[in-house]
Amino acid sequence: MKVLTKKTDYAIRALLMLGAKKGAYVSAKAIASEQDMPYQFLRGVLQEMIRHHLIVSKEGVQGGFMLAKDPDEIGVRQLIEIFQGKVQVSECMFRRQICANRSRCVLRHEIMRIEQVVHHEFEQVTIGKLLRKLHAGANMMPSLRDGEKPDSLKLKEGVVLQ
Amino acid sequence: MKVLTKKTDYAIRALLMLGAKKGAYVSAKAIASEQDMPYQFLRGVLQEMIRHHLIVSKEGVQGGFMLAKDPDEIGVRQLIEIFQGKVQVSECMFRRQICANRSRCVLRHEIMRIEQVVHHEFEQVTIGKLLRKLHAGANMMPSLRDGEKPDSLKLKEGVVLQ
DNA sequence: ACAACTGATACTATATTGATATCAATTAAG
DNA sequence: CTTAATTGATATCAATATAGTATCAGTTGT
Ligand code: FES
Ligand code: FES
Numbered sequence: 001m002k003v004l005t006k007k008t009d010y011a012i013r014a015l016l017m018l019g020a021k022k023g024a025y026v027s028a029k030a031i032a033s034e035q036d037m038p039y040q041f042l043r044g045v046l047q048e049m050i051r052h053h054l055i056v057s058k059e060g061v062q063g064g065f066m067l068a069k070d071p072d073e074i075g076v077r078q079l080i081e082i083f084q085g086k087v088q089v090s091e092c093m094f095r096r097q098i099c100a101n102r103s104r105c106v107l108r109h110e111i112m113r114i115e116q117v118v119h120h121e122f123e124q125v126t127i128g129k130l131l132r133k134l135h136a137g138a139n140m141m142p143s144l145r146d147g148e149k150p151d152s153l154k155l156k157e158g159v160v161l162q
Numbered sequence: 163m164k165v166l167t168k169k170t171d172y173a174i175r176a177l178l179m180l181g182a183k184k185g186a187y188v189s190a191k192a193i194a195s196e197q198d199m200p201y202q203f204l205r206g207v208l209q210e211m212i213r214h215h216l217i218v219s220k221e222g223v224q225g226g227f228m229l230a231k232d233p234d235e236i237g238v239r240q241l242i243e244i245f246q247g248k249v250q251v252s253e254c255m256f257r258r259q260i261c262a263n264r265s266r267c268v269l270r271h272e273i274m275r276i277e278q279v280v281h282h283e284f285e286q287v288t289i290g291k292l293l294r295k296l297h298a299g300a301n302m303m304p305s306l307r308d309g310e311k312p313d314s315l316k317l318k319e320g321v322v323l324q
Numbered sequence: 325a326c327a328a329c330t331g332a333t334a335c336t337a338t339a340t341t342g343a344t345a346t347c348a349a350t351t352a353a354g
Numbered sequence: 355c356t357t358a359a360t361t362g363a364t365a366t367c368a369a370t371a372t373a374g375t376a377t378c379a380g381t382t383g384t
Contacts, residue, residue, distance in 0.1 A: 001246040003163075003273065006373060027329065041374050047331070059330045060382025076273075084163040090171050110238075110292065111165065114283045121276045130272065168342060189360065203343050209362070221361045222351025 007083040010037050010045050012076065012127070018055060019071045019131045025057075025064030045083070052082055072128030077119060087115055169245040172199050172207050174238065174289070180217060181233045181293045187219075187226030207245070214244055234290030239281060249277055 004012075014031050028046055032039040046065055049055045056068045067074075080087065089111040166174075176193050190208055194201040208227055211217045218230045229236075242249065251273040 001242055001249045002372095003249065003251050003277070005371090029329080038374055040376075043330080044374090050331090057330060058382085059380075061326095061328045062383060063329045063381080065330090080163055087163045087165065090164070090166045090168070109295075110287045114280070114287070115165065117283050118276070118280055121279055125272045125276070133271075164341095167340090191360080200343055202345075205361080206343090212362095219361060220351085221349075221359095223357095223359045224352060225350080225360045227361090 004080070005084055006041075007045050007048075008076075008079050010035075010042055011049060011079050011083060012130075013037075014042065014046065014065075015049075015054070015067070015071070015074060015079075015127045016130060016134065018065060018067045019127050020134070022067065025062065025066050027064040030064070048082060052078075054078075067127075070128065071131055072126050074127040075123050076125040077122035080122060087118060089115065166242070167246055168203070169207050169210075170238075170241050172197075172204055173211060173241050173245060174292075175199075176204065176208065176227075177211075177216070177229070177233070177236060177241075177289045178292060178296065180227060180229045181289055182296070184229065187224065187228050189226040192226070210244060214240075216240075232290065233293055234288050236289040237285050238287040239284035242284060249280060251277065 013035050014037075017031055017035065018026055028039065028043045031037065031046075032042045046055065046057075050057055050065075053068055054074055055065045057063065057065050077087075089108060175197050176199075179193055179197065180188055190201065190205045193199065193208075194204045208217065208219070212219055212227075215230055216236055217227045219225065219227050239249075251270060
């Protein structure tokens with residue numbers, strides 16, 4: 001179960017970069033090279049964010065992209081909804097069906113409660129918050145405290161995180 | 163963002179049915195027809211659950227499937243992991259990469275915290291709990307209290323939920 | 325004029341999801 | 355013992371989603 005797809009991932013990181021260079025236009029090329037993303041793919045992501053008024057652009061030489069909103073107003077939940085669609089349990093609700101049996105709905109009731117929790121949590125995480133954590137020099141490597149520890153992610157001698 | 167795929171959905175509902183007819187073997191055909199699932203597809207799902215020792219089967223006439231565990235020991239989280247893979251943020255961790263910049267990991271840190279919450283919540287929802295809710299005659303229709311309200315899901319006159 | 329940009333599409337490749345089909349092996353019932 | 359109802363195990367297919375590439379027209383600073 002993939003929580004964030006590439007598009008969402010790239011979108012967040014692009015926004016973080018725009019937030020870091022606040023007030024200046026940053027080109028897709030600059031973002032793509034610095035963040036190691038496929039250029040054309042990223043451009044599609046940026047255009048989508050323009051359509052949703054999260055960023056604005058300037059064409060031509062010295063053009064690029066800039067945040068259109070307060071970073072605190074841009075939440076990960078919104079980004080997920082833009083690039084991965086609304087968080088939903090399954091599809092039956094969206095097909096004008098009347099549920100055929102009681103059990104489905106007992107399930108739904110539970111899952112919708114969880115949906116609320118997830119929504120709430122993702123809502124909390126905004127570009128602004130992430131930027132402040134960045135600025136405070138927070139964790140370079142995640143704590144990996146939940147058993148998802150990959151088998152070889154220790155920093156090698158001499159590897160420096162920029 | 164689809165929280166439950168068809169496989170997980172069918173698995174849960176099949177387990178609920180097995181839990182309701184505790185002690186007896188229930189055939190795939192019976193489940194498929196009563197729950198309106200594609201027969202062969204459901205069979206694949208059941209086989210997967212056998213491999214994970216959630217259920218047992220009996221071949222031949224009067225054969226079928228039966229729970230192999232206490233319903234309270236079967237959580238939705240486990241089912242999601244079986245049919246949709248482990249809940250993960252994005253893929254970079256699983257490719258032996260050293261992250262290229264700090265921002266990705268700030269993000270990861272936040273998301274992993276959310277992952278914990280989600281895990282915990284899904285862990286809580288077990289087949290046993292759902293069965294008790296069913297038995298208590300809980301909500302036939304979900305409360306739809308979070309704005310996900312579909313445009314026409316009101317019960318028509320005379321429609322009876324079994 | 326020109327190079328550095330974005331806007332807008334069209335396209336391809338791959339992976340995932342959802343579903344179907346087939347055949348062998350097992351078993352209860354007649 | 356035969357047969358029908360069933361699971362076990364695969365193989366295959368179609369639809370959709372995800373990831374990425376390519377192209378060309380329009381804009382703008384130098
Ligand atoms: S609303 Fe679809 S199962 Fe109840
Ligand atoms: S671990 Fe992959 S970005 Fe930090």
